[in-house]
Amino acid sequence: MSPTILGSVGAVTGATISVRLASSVASGIAIIGGRSYRIGQVGSFVRIPQGYHDLYGIISEVGASATPAALIDLRDRGERWMTVQLVGEIVEASFERGISQYPNINDDVHLVTEDDLAIIYGLETTGQVVVGRLANAESVPVRLDLDKLLTRHSAVLGSTGSGKSTTVASLLRSLSALGDADFPNARILLLDIHGEYARSFGEVAEVFRVAPLQGENRLVIPYWALPPSDILDFLMGKLDDRASTAILDKVFAAKQALVAATPIAGVDPGSMTVDSPLPYSLRQLWFDLIDPEVRTWSDTGKSVRAILVEGDASSLQQPHYQPATTNNTAPYLNNVNVLGIRRQLDRMRSRLLDKRFEFLLTPGEWNPDTTGVSAKDLAELLQGWLGHDKPITVLDLSGIPSTVLVQLIGSILTIIYEGLFWGRERSEGGRQRPQLVVMEEAHRYLGKDADSPARNMVQRIVKEGRKFGIGAMIVSQRPSEIDDTILSQCGTFIALRLSNSADRTRVQAALPDNLSGIADSLPVLRTGEAIITGEAARLPVRCRIALPPADSRPNSEDPQVAASWRKARSPEEYESMVASWRAQDPHWTADSGPEENIDG
Template identity: 75%
Template sequence: MNAPTLLGHVGSVAGSTVSVRQFEGVASGIAIIGGRSYRVGQVGSFVRIPQGYHDLYAIISEVGASATPVTLVDALDRGERWLTVQLIGEIVEASFERGISQYPNVNDEVHLVTEEDLAKIYGAEFSGQVIVGRLANAESIPVRLDLDKLVTRHSAVLGSTGSGKSTTVSSLLRSISAPDGAGFPSARVLLLDIHGEYASALADNAEIFRITPGVGEKQLVIPYWALRPAEILNFLCGKLDDRATTAILDKIFAAKSAIAQADNLPGVDLNSMTVDSPIPYSLRSLWLELIEPEVKTWLDQAKTQPAIIQPGDAITLRQPAYQPHTTTNSAPYQNNIGVLGIRKQLDRMRSRMLDRQFEFLLKPGEWEPDLTGHVTNDLPSLLESWIGHEKAITVLDLSGIPSAVLLDLIGAILSIIYEALFWGRERDEGGRKRPQLVVMEEAHRYLGRESDNPAREMVQRIAKEGRKFGIGAMIVSQRPSEIDDTILSQCGTFVALRLTNSTDRSKVQAALPDNLSGIADSLSVLRTGEAIITGEAARLPVRCRVTLPPKDRRPNSEDPLVADSWKRPRGPENYDELVAVWRAQDPKWKPPEVGENEGENEGGN
């Protein structure tokens, strides 16, 4: 008598691909086994091939006529009752292992996998695992990921808009940082939040940094002197010729050298430091030093008596005033000493430095150097505030950062984190003894293949070298086809949600480490919040229902309820406040309470 789980028999074996002839007694649809119902012959479901003392396990990639072996295309044996399965692992005694030690033979039985079988594969619980959801076809069985491999071998969470991508990331990070022994209390996760979606989802176990912080949040500042000077000059001044760039970089290097020598900064070797060394310098002093020769005039031809009316002021960025030079050969005379011909660029630099929307970068609070280059707080306090606090997660909300400087800032943030953990890898705060996971939302915005930028350069470096130094990357994107191939190919684990674009699906399919084209083809029909997880952190490729966080702990990324909103009666609308919020660049801006300004004025009188 045939077992109720019998699906068919092996028809042919070609490497890891096995063709299975379905048993004639198997009816399509649902099989009832042990009181539970199972879908028969579904793409993505598992099968078991007994081999005496141990069992082989495979995953169904094709069903029907297209799965018919090529040798049978014109034979009488052709039909629709064929399956193509991919061998993926085996159970020897009681433990499951990826890979196989032997191949099945023709006519070996192939059985449907029951929940008891799945429990043997997925039910084993080891330290260092994190639960991300439940099996889609057996929701009593949790899906666990190996945290070591998830972090060190990098990962990618990919899915179209509305597929549940942000919720999946939030759920995963909440599982990692769960209290009461369920999670990992000393985890260290840095999330680059491009759209400001995660503050509400992770606030109970994360420090939130924002340009315009709300209650319980911290001020986000990124000191300009932590960026490469060439990048900050490009942002401030625009295009400069090589002569001017070299001259300005020389001045910056001289300023950094003076501070390093005066303050005797620990670890700085004056003989090996470069202009890119993260040492403070004053942009305001630099601007005044550069603008002076551009506007200077002289009272004498020997150029010994400046025709000055009013000196410049670096603090207020007031330009020095000189008597205008004449066009004839008479006083005042035009200056030609140290002139770089960059008056227009310096005007732009001054404009940027006075622009309030760039204050988080150009006036970084306690990290802003004085006119001599000294700072109240240095990089150690910045790093400690970002990755040295008691909570497991740091969310850097970049939603208020102008797009003109976003790529440079992401590159600067990643550079600060990577360089510190790379060079400090043998220390307790370093990457090897306390690894760091960097989660990059909307990664396609800065990891494209077309143009080089500081962010892409740093992510490539993390992807290639981070594993050895305890720095892992998680790439989150809705357009994997736009991400640089080098970066995506370094991701060892893929969490692929619904992808409707064929180009994106083919990119994921090409990057998947397992030969599972049939599963990849199902990416377009996954339900919201359902993912195919495959790669090094997963014991097996699996179709998973991601665990939803509580309703009050979900990312602020849900679609607006159009029908409900348009059906409700319109309430009062205040477009003055709408414009005020726009001008404040802060969605949470509120007008001051009545009496606040009066109280301030009274206190000042």
């Protein structure tokens, strides 16, 4: 008898096969060709010879529950069963997904050896990248189809501590110039919420940070690239319809004046809207709005202002007028163009002066003067993010206050998508040079209930991005909290250890071939081990992800509590802690001072 024999086919129901284990098969380990194999493991392969070709299936269930219902009484006679899902076949020398025929009753079922696995997974073709090794056969590499990984989108899911960040770093290294396949023209943008990845990619990545370190770039996001209604909501809070309409009219007039003074390529004055991404000055807008709120008049005809100090828009100094009287004598209170938004304007001024928001409200060379003219435009912004000579861009968003994080992620994605969409026929567009956008901590801004610009834009990317060369990789520890539309559009799942039952259910729903037994192993996966399924994988596979070098892993390791508590206590300066807090910069030092760190 062949040493690989497991049993024989006892029942066939579509692609589901019930296998009666042979009496000679004992549980434990089989030694074949000098290698040891675990017998009857859920998720492992079996082979069913069919003359000139072999059928292959994956074990999904073993034990009493795998016994066919019609034969349930046979358990008393000692028969053992397992359930197998047919997934493909080898015709001549190549493996193909799907089957052309079904096995017959009593056909032999064999254990799959590493030589068989090498045929299934080892075929190397152009456009594949190695991401790890088979968990039960370390000599067999696991490859993913890069085209389908990007165009059909993907999700990396795993509980805290499962190795999710390291897996993402490993995947991106494999997809870039650091990988075996060597893609120097790759274009990957990573939204790094916690500032973990700056050290992971070395010389193949450009890092943008609000408070940049040496060798990094300053991250700025021009406020005028956001819809004015969103930025006004952040600056001023709730406004009634009358005030909101009047303010947006002023913004639109400022954009019209800019285009009239200096024609801008691609802008048609007759079709532009208030949302057209054109510069305008928030400081001038504040000044134009505050003046009617505080103005007084020296005459009843309201032609002479009772001005004391003119004020200045660029420095946010409001004009000062003589106080209005209450006895119907000069100076008189203004009632022309008054919106009653003095409190909201005070909040707007505070936000404009707040250094935590300089990256957005005073965006360096993208900050317009009071006439709306800025030194740089969106072309330079996209050139900096996407057009440099390195395959990876890391946008470190850890220094961005949570109050604006969701809006800014939506704006970043909008800038990237709109640029690549409208430039799709050009060499820098998405079709000529596809773009992968990796979204860490996605559950924070892609929730089911949050009607946010980030969620709306990601929905558009996963629905339409395939046609325009824009792919999404969703990374999350809580897949159950992510919007259903977004997760359902992900064609490839890389699922690490998941303990929460609701999260596991989301992954199970995405598994093909009714392989629920594989998903049942999600809670017991080792750190750095993943189940990969979907369009980029030849077959669902349990994989050990290749680890990056120790000095290139994300800064997301757990603190070493025991070691830290054993060593002697170091001097502590809580003044520096508070200074870092106030500067919103964990790298703040007394030598550099808060101003230097914030401005970069």
